[in-house]
Structures are given as structure tokens and as C-alpha cells.
Amino acid sequence: MDLRASPSDEAFRAGLRAWLDATLATLPPEPARDDWPARVAYDTDWQKRLFDAGYAGMSWPREYGGRDAPPSEQLIFLEECSNAKAPYVGVNFVGTLHAGPTLIAEGTDAQKAAHVPKILRGDEVWCQCFSEPDAGSDLAGLTTRAERDGDHYVVTGRKIWCSFGQIGEFGELLARTDPTAPKHKGISWFILPMDLPGIEVRPIETILGSSEFCEVFLDEVRVPADCLVGAENDGWRVTNVTLSFERGTAFVSEMVDAMRMAVELAPHVHDPADRRELGHVVAEFDALWALTKRNVSRAARTGDTGLGGMLMKLAYSEARDRLGELSMRVLDRGVFDVHEPFVEERLRTLSLTIAAGTSQIQRNIVGERVLGLPRERAWPAPGTEG
């Protein structure tokens, strides 16, 4: 058990730092949050630079243009980029972190050839069409239908919380292909070309007053059958393969960012009780950063982050919530401007305990999958209640 970086990790870090130093100085100014064309241009330009420098697809296999770097280098990459305030993955998020890895693992040769290189170079932007108004925590309860009709599937339904729906050229789509099967068994995973007729995208305004998510309305959209990824009705498994690509690094950028916020808050904290709370939150972030190293170390050896990976989201979200509340108490009314970074972050991080599995769902997962406590039973179907 040690925390010493290996010589090769140190060398990687030094090279990356030098490249970041040189490259970040040449970037254009960051675009405004609601200027989507500018954001696409900015983020895909950054992806191209990463690609040209060999830093795109850190975890991707070499045969797909990735670096196939060990988890420790992924960790360093994310840490250094965050520390240097390099651009976030931004509009490339769905493509590089979800769709690309899924296609690599489950796509046909033609699907891979059509999309994977473009995603890696920043030539193709993806969005996600998973959740539905009535299928959030219970994602497998989704009802968007995809009915086979010759060499197409006809898709009708309504998706929500579609990140980058405004600008995605392709969407990751989950739709029900067998409504008679048990709910996890009748779902398929599709590549959804977002320019097909019958697709309507409507931005959702968040509590930040901006629109990071969209609703996507699908009205008899004819999706070519060769857009099916993996086997029909096997989409629930397909959508879960993506996770293993993270190898313990999922919250690294968040962690670095949180620690920076804590350090920036410190000079404003004069009240003794608030200082103690800050010390407590920092101790938690320190521990979660150590846990990240534990997860990355374990993933490097076993391919799986184990317990540490299962509890990271819950622990991080709750710690970040404490930091957010502390910052609001400390700042008081003098700085209640949404453009104040602490305020913006407090609002943004409210989504951490909700999105991608609420803290309540996370506690179920820890309680059931780790501790082995019994699952909730299904309620009787309506009409059969005792």
C-alpha cells in the first residue's frame, strides 16, 4: 500500500503539464454558457487538440485510436487538466465517455468505423436519450416504443434529461422492443441520428436559468435497423458496459474542483464554527481523493473498483452538498449573484444528489448489493391489491 507515483507516471505527468502550459495559452476565450454553436466549436476544438497530442481516449484501446493508458495515468490526466483549468470534456461528454465506449464494446464493425474515429477527433457530437418523464429512478420502466417495420424501427415516445440534445448529431437511444417481456428484458440500444424526421427537441430551463438538458419528442421516427447496437432486447446489458471504462476516475474532475472551491472559500471563513465545518468537509474530500486512488489502484489490478466505486457517488454528493451549504452561509447576502462562482456551484451541485441515481437510490444499492439486505418487493399490480 503506497502513494508514491511510479517514474513512468511522473514522466507522464511532466509531459502533460508541459503540453497543457503551452496549449492553454493559445486557447480562444471561453464561450458564453448559452451560446451553443460557440460551445460546440470550442469544445470540439479542444478535443482535436487532445487527439493530436495523443491525449484523446485515455482509456480507449489503441486499435480505436485511444491511448489505453493505465488507470493511474487517467487519474493524472484528469487531475492535471482540472488543476490547470483546462476545458472540460463539455459537448464531447456523451460521445467520449458513453457512446464511444459502448460502440467499441458492442457495436458492429460498420458502426465502429462510422462513429468511433469521429467521436475521438471531436468531429461528431452525441447526446443521450435514456430517461423518460415516467422513468427516472426506475429507468427500466421506460415506455418509448421501437417497433420493427421492415428494415427500420419505428420509434415513438418522449425522452427527458437529454444532455446536449440541442446540438447532438447522434443520440444514444434506449427504447422498448418487446413490451411483453419483463421490463429489463425488452429494451434495445440504438444509434439515433438526430436529424431524422419526427424528432423534436425542446430545451429544459434549469434552476440556474440555463438549459443544459432537453426533452426529445419522438413521433414515429423511422430508425434504420442497422442502428441497433447489440442484440434486440439486450439493451439493458449494453447500456451498462460503459461504466467499466471509467476505472475509478468518474469523479476526479469533480473532486479537484471541489477541493479548489474549498481552498478558495477558506479566506472568507472567519467564524470558528464555520471553520470547523470547512475542516470537516476538507477531511472528507481528502479521504475521497484517497478513495479515488484506492479505486484506481484496484481497477488497475482487478478491472473493477469494487465497494469504493459503489459508494463514491453517494459520499461525494453529500460532502459536496455540505460544502455548498457552508459557502452560502459564509457568503451571506453580499454575494448572492448567480454569476458568483460559489452561488452558481451551489445551484449546480444540487443536481448531484438527484441525477444519475438519487442518493436514495444509491443507498438502496449500497444496502442491497454490498450489505446484502433484502430488496424492496414490488407492490401488487393495480387492481390486485389486498
Next chain:
Amino acid sequence: MDLRASPSDEAFRAGLRAWLDATLATLPPEPARDDWPARVAYDTDWQKRLFDAGYAGMSWPREYGGRDAPPSEQLIFLEECSNAKAPYVGVNFVGTLHAGPTLIAEGTDAQKAAHVPKILRGDEVWCQCFSEPDAGSDLAGLTTRAERDGDHYVVTGRKIWCSFGQIGEFGELLARTDPTAPKHKGISWFILPMDLPGIEVRPIETILGSSEFCEVFLDEVRVPADCLVGAENDGWRVTNVTLSFERGTAFVSEMVDAMRMAVELAPHVHDPADRRELGHVVAEFDALWALTKRNVSRAARTGDTGLGGMLMKLAYSEARDRLGELSMRVLDRGVFDVHEPFVEERLRTLSLTIAAGTSQIQRNIVGERVLGLPRERAWPAPGTEG
């Protein structure tokens, strides 16, 4: 909406204070906690003094020797007694607060005549035999059987958490008289003479190292049929009538005691964060004291404390827990002696979130009965699970 005491309340308070001043000075020293015969003597002597002075049975009807005092006087009585550090109700707890009121409401004339006057004068000590090892939170799941055999019921089972089981002459007993009925419908309420053959009492050692509770083993105990209170199988309703006698005063002694602890702790609290926590807890106790007045006021008008009564236990238990934790932080190792009042109280109050309905059960009650959220459904019976 006012907080002014009425002239008659003020007069009652003044009279009580004078009596307490005169009487407390004549009391013998308090007995040791584990000296049960001495405790019985001390507590029943106190009850006799209350009776002689007209303060026994504050809420009891006059025809049963009670004072039938308005709730405001009950509140003043408990407040003044606690402030004066008068003896607690002690071994008279079950008799005066549960069994007596139940008999008054549901007993036959013979049952009332046999027990009610004695309970009020401190001539009869009662204990409670409700919970069972497998029926705690789910009290209605109790399995102690009472089978009719001629003019007796034959009772077999095991009771636990029997307060004053060591010394009770009679017990409040809940037992199942119809095992085929739905669980709330097959229970009956009995007077259990504790000297009947087949009853064995075993004290339970608590985390305080003392024995406030007992297990009671019942082995074919022949209970006379005229010990049945209320109708056969109507015991669940019978056991719930007692509550209405409290009229909002259930936590008054606890509240006064908690506030005294907070005030006594204050001079030891030097750390600014601890002082703030103390201020917070005191604000909660102040609010709960006001809530007590609200409950008493409402009970005086409507006979029911409503919402305030339903949430008092949960709110008080959780606030008291915060005070207990704070006291342990403040006292640190210098005073970690169980005979130190703060330590003893910290250990004792751990039972507040557990006994008589855990905080989890209390939250269910508030969520379901007040907010109208759906109840948990029963699980499928074993063997029928999907």
C-alpha cells in the same frame, strides 16, 4: 393566542408551590436505583402524599377520586414538580398513567372498585406486559396465547420490556385470544395478577448496568376470566384509549429535565461551535415547550392534541439526542463516570428514539397519518413470493 396564565392557574401554581416547599423538605433520602423494595416504599409514599393533598390523578374523573383538572393545571403540576425536583411518578407509572385510566374507561364496576382507588392511593403497583421478543415495533404481531378454559384463560408466552416487572402486583397483559383473526382483531386486554403460578420474572440488564425492565415468562398461567377488560378480541382498541388521558402533557417532565440539563451544561461550554450547538438545542427545547402549551391548549378545547401530539415524541427524542451528544463532547474524558449526571442521562436517553415506537416508526406515523402518504404494503407470505 396568548401565553398568559389565568388567575385560577396562577392560584393553583401558588398553592402547589407552597405545598411542594413544605412537603419536599420532609421526604426521606432517595433510595438507590437497584434497591427495589426501598423504591416501592419511597414512590408509593409520595403517591399517598399526593393523594392526601388532592394532587393524585390530576386528569382522572372526580368520581374515581381524581382532580379532573384542566390540562393547563396538569401542565403546571408536572412543570412545578419537575422544577422542584419532586419524586418522579416512579413505580406508580404504569398504574396511574396506563392501567388506571384504562380500567376507568373500559373496566367493569367490580374491576374499577378493586383497583382504581388502590392505584390512586399508591396501595397497588402495576407493571406492563405488552411487548414480546418478536413483537416490538410490530406490537400487534404478538403471539402470547390466552385460551379460554371454563372460567379461566390459560396464558402462555413471553413478554419483554416489562417496566416494573420485578415489583408489580398486577400487570397489564395483552394476549391473543383468536389466532385466526387478522392480527389487530384477535387480541385481548387482561388484568394479570403477578402472583399466579406459572409466572417467572427475569430482570434485563440495560446499558446503564441497571435493570429497569424485565422479561416475563408465562407458562400455562390460569387467569380468571373476570380479569378480561373490555370485550374479548377488542384489546387493541382498549390499549389505545389510555393515550387520550395525557392531553398533551406526556413529555412535560422530560422537557423540564432537558432544559435543566442544558442550563447546567452551559457553564462548561467554552468552544464557540459547541456554544452555537447549545443555542440551537435550547431553541428547539423552547419551541417544544411552546408546542406543549399548544397541545395542552388544543386538548382543553377539543380533547385531542392533534398534529402537535403526534410529532412531539419524534421531535423531543431527536433534540434530546443532540443535547446528549453535545454533553459528551463537552465533558470529554475528565468526567466519563457513569454516575456523572450527564453521562447517565446520555445513556438513558438513548432509549428515547427506541422505546414506545422508534423514531423510524414515528416517522411512518407522521408520514402516513398526517401527510397521508401510502402505507407500506405487507410482503407476500413466505412461500408465495414471486
Next chain:
Amino acid sequence: MHFDLTDDQEALRDGIRAVCQGRFPSERVREGFDRETFDALGETGVFSLIADGFSWADASIAFEELGRAVVPGPLVWGVLAHGLVDGVPTGLDRPAPGAPAMVEHLAAAGAVLVLDADAVRVVPADAVAGVALDWPLDPLTPVTRVTDLPTGEVLAGADVTRWRRAGAVLTAAFQVGMAHACVEQATAYALDRRQFDRPVGSFQAIKHLLADALVRAEVARTAVHAAAVTLDDPEVGDLDRAISGAKLLAGEAALKNAKASVQVHGGMGFTWEVDAHLYLKRAWVTNTAFGAPDACADRVAATLPGGA
């Protein structure tokens, strides 16, 4: 002692609630505050309650209803300065030298009341120089960062200590109303929203979150009523302690319950469309006025023997 709403007070509560439901539904509230809102509220009599002989307890009952509807505006100042200044009143505590001074609703205001160490002073609104925040945290509470706050003139007959106390009570009452509204709105959603083939409110995780929220709101409500009654009749208790405790608990209830409401609403709670965020943002904003929670907790502790 009858520490419960009288029949008159219940009628007052129901009346104000009906007014809010009729005239300040969510769509109207979202249009924000202006002179017209002020006049509409003035017609209901909420600003003149004290002048009309009602008690502070009555006023706090009314403000609880305004909070329930999250009505925007410098409402507390509307009561405090009723009949004393022209136009819409707003105000602030005079900041320590160098501290930022923020005034809410300056554009709509005619006069700014400044709470000084020993007096209430009036400054004409157009004499206050400052920069309006582009994106105030609460979209319904425009805020101006003041760059020049003239001394103003002493408002004769205004007791600054009493203003601070009354301001704290009314703000706390408003917060209690918000806290209760959050429980009600989240409960309604939890009853309606189904996941895993059952209402999400049937899950203990949600049920207990809401139960705790209700307890917080109701305990805080009682504290506010006690503080208001004590403001009316200071002999029945320790007024500063009652007010500090009430403001602390009410502020905490408003904030925690609004967060609980966001959480129960799930993804929808993170949208502009659902009202939960309006309550959360107003909770933060109101917590900075007339005593922040931490300062209130300190003050309660200071009232204990040996506690100064």
C-alpha cells in the same frame, strides 16, 4: 393561557390564504413585485394590520400565508414603515464600514429605511446609488449593491430595536409559511409520482424525509407564534431569546424543507418550471435578513446563565 389560534385568527389565516390563492397563484408570483403588487397587497390590509389594531401574532399569521405563496416584495418593510413614508418602502441594516450593502427591490421603492445603531433613518430611494445585480440569486428579489448610502433623516417615533424584533418575527413567519408549502407541494408530488409501480411517497426514504420536514415546519411555527405572542406581551417570556430561537428554527426549516422539496421532485425539482427552486432561493435570501441563523443560535446561547 390559550396558546392556539382563536376563531378570529383562524378566519384571518383563511382569509389571507384565500387572497393569496386567488391573486397570487404561481404564475402571478413569477411576474415579480412592482408598485401594483404593493397596492394590491395593501388593499388586503396586510401592511396595516398593526396600525389597524391587530397584534403581532395576527400579523405573523398573515405573513405565514404570504410565505406559503412565496409572494415577492419588501413585505416586512411594508408593515414596519406603514403610513410613515411615501411609496414602496424597502430597507436594510446599516452595514459595518467596508461591508457590502445590499438593498432589495430598490427600483420599485420610494424610500429606503436604514436601521442604525440607535435610530431608524429614511433615505429617498433615488438618493441611493448602486449597481443592480444582473442575476440575483432569487429571480423574484432584485438586489442592488449599494455604492453610496446617504445618512438620511431620523424617522421620528420609530423604535429601531422594536423594528428589528418585529422584522425578525415577520420574516420568520414568512419562512414558516414557505417551509409548510414545501412539505405540501412535495407531498402532493410524492403521492402523484410513481416509480417502480408505486407512488414514490410510499418509500420510507421519501416518507421520512417529508415527515422530518413537517416536524421542522411545525416546531418552527410554534416557535414563531411564541415569539410573536411575546412581542405583544413581553412579560410572558424572554423576548430576545424567543425571537432569536424562532428566526433560527424558521430559517432552518425554510431552507431544509426547500431542499427536501427539490430532492423529492427529483429531476423536475432542478427545473425552473417547478416552484421548488423559488422557495429554496427565497429561503437563502430571507436567512440573511433580520438575523442569520448562526447569529441567532449564538444569541440564544448567550441568554443562558453564564452564557454571555
Next chain:
Amino acid sequence: MHFDLTDDQEALRDGIRAVCQGRFPSERVREGFDRETFDALGETGVFSLIADGFSWADASIAFEELGRAVVPGPLVWGVLAHGLVDGVPTGLDRPAPGAPAMVEHLAAAGAVLVLDADAVRVVPADAVAGVALDWPLDPLTPVTRVTDLPTGEVLAGADVTRWRRAGAVLTAAFQVGMAHACVEQATAYALDRRQFDRPVGSFQAIKHLLADALVRAEVARTAVHAAAVTLDDPEVGDLDRAISGAKLLAGEAALKNAKASVQVHGGMGFTWEVDAHLYLKRAWVTNTAFGAPDACADRVAATLPGGA
């Protein structure tokens, strides 16, 4: 970097765990600590780990197992003073003048180590005068209130700062073991105990209580491992911050998880018979040693830029 247990460390953990299960089951633990216990533990090698060339990380892994079994005794002092004094060592931080001095396990001890500002001093146990508490909070940790604590003699070669740091790490490791044991014992009970015709562990209220407890224990464990590794190799981090943070989180995990265990055990958790109270009481006692949680939080904050 390989921040995970090595195969050797896993073997060490499993070995100590097996020893504890075999020699320190609950019945044996409840008999308390004496010289025989000390010798039995000494035979397992836990006190000589550092002397035998193991790392502090290894020692912390061993202490986690001792904590899991809630083994009684002045165990941390057994490591710190290994080979340096005769008989069973115990110890304490020299109290400020006037503050109460408490020593654990004095009757069983041969020597008392006193951590002074700049040195470790040794006092023969029989030279320390004091009054044993009749009812120490933790029945397995006898405590003496010291009335006379001689100055003692400087223990050559003992670095008092390093002792304090190592003491904090080992205590925190012990606490993490307790925190995990509480989760395990409460989980076992929640699986076994049925109410309302289902295991109580199927209720979200219990499930989530235990899930949070597990998260606390595991996060604290990672913090302790990081602190121990940093104690072995101070260049990899800020040692004081790592240790203060670890002690804070481990102490909090031990205390909160023991309380959760009492709660999950319901009425049985309030009995002497179930072990939950032993963990709770030891959690309180160990939180007073080598840095109370609040002081640790203060120290972490003080490490931030502008934080002193």
C-alpha cells in the same frame, strides 16, 4: 502507486482477524484486560510490528482488526512503548495545569508514559496516585482520576511528536475497525430480525441507516490508510492534515455507527447483553485520546492557505 492492500497485508489482516476470532470472542472481551491479555496479544506480535520491521500501514491494518473485536487494553501504548519499559505500558498527554488527568488501565500497568511538550517521560505506575472511577463509562476501560502525576524521567530516543502522530493513526485504525464491526453486527441483526412479516433490513429506514454507516466506515478507513502511508513516507502528503482528517473521520464513524447499531438492534441494543453498547462506549472513550474530533477538524482547517 498501489494504494490498496498488498497480498502480504491481506494475509496480515486475515491472520489478526483469525486470532481475534479465536482468542477474543465477545465472552473473552467482556472479561476485560489484564496482564494475561497483554501477554496473549504480545504473542501475536501486534505490539512488536514496528520493531519487527513492519510499516505503520501494516500496524494500522492490525489495529483495525483489534478494533473490530473491540479488544480491551492500552493497546496503542503497547506499540509505542514496545521494548522500552517493563510491564504493561499505559500513558496520557500531560494535562494543562488544573485540568483533570485520567489514566486508563493503571492497575494493570507497570509504567505510565507521559507525553510532554517536548519529550516522552516515564513514570512507574505505582508512583501515580489517583482514584479509580467506580463506574467508568466503558466497563472494559478502567479509568483512574490522577491526583498526583510525578514528572518522571525522559525516555531517551522517543520522539514525542512521532508518538502523538502514531498514536492518532493507531487509535483511528482501531476506531475504523469498530465502525465496520458495528455495520456488520447491525446488518446481521437486520437480516435476522423480522417485524411486520419481513426482515427489518428490508425497510429503507434501516437499509439507508446501514448504507450511510458503511459509507462512513469505508471513507474513514481510506483516510486512515492514507494517514498511515503518509506516516511511513511523509513526502507523499501533508502528514498533520492526513492524520487529523483520519482521526476526525474515524472517530465520527465509530461513534455514529455504534449509535446506528444500537438503533437497529432496537430494545436489544439498549441491553448489556448485546455488544452494541461496548462499541458505543469505547467510541466515546477513544475519541478523547490523541485528538478529539473537533480539535482535529480545527487542525485540518488550519492547513488551508490563509487558514491559521
